Amino acid sequence: MTDRWIELDGLVNMRDLGGLPTRDGGSTTPGRLIRSDNLQDLSEADVSRLVDELGVSDVVDLRTGAELHIEGPGPLRRVEALTHHHHSLIDERRSSETVEDLGERALPWRDDDPVRDAGFWAAHYLGYLAKRPEAVAAALEVVAEARGAVVVHCAAGKDRTGTVVAMALDVAGVPHDEIVADYVLTAERIDRIIARLAPRESYGAALAKQKPEDQLPRAESIEAILAAVRDGWGGADGWLRAHGWSEADVERLRTRLTT
Structure with missing residues (x-):
């Protein structure tokens, strides 16, 4: 699986989701969905490779408005051929606050969180589906409708x-x-991801108070998402239908990723 890594100067956690087997004997199609850490540090050569070689047409940014404000626009924002979509998975709306007021309180890296074990992250992920279903569905709609490759990213990816x-x-x-x-x-x-984020204003203070193993991805965390969606809706396709998608919409996403 490691040959799916996309090596660029300005990030450390980008890979193509193509080449994965499917239950019907097929596989996912390369060049359709790319996952990544944040895109703030891309070099000119990185931008050229993503746009000209890998055919990226859309970028889905899952970070909060506070993160976008603090970190500022990345180099891809200057590429007119790209379409950028912001779908935060964290509800940061407060009637009396602006994005500037939110600060670290709106970020998922707060230093007052409990121990980050597999159960902690599983609860976080289930919270995204429960509290921000429209953002999850909107991000997936971009993948289904894009003319080229879609990069989906947050901070660490x-x-x-x-x-x-x-x-x-x-x-x-x-x-x-x-x-x-x-x-x-x-x-x-993970060590390289933390090294990238630690100097950044949005994440450094909180990460300094955590252990690297707090951020390790554990199988049980993502298994909780898959099990919950399977048991509650029969799978992600059923979850999407329950949140307003038609069968044709679901099939469009499936076809986009597999043909």
């Missing part, structure tokens, strides 16, 4: 990205053990 990717792959018919294997693959890069 692990939790929010992992949740959306797991849903997409479940719709595509990828077996759960393969979805889990892709999720935990981020563990190979």
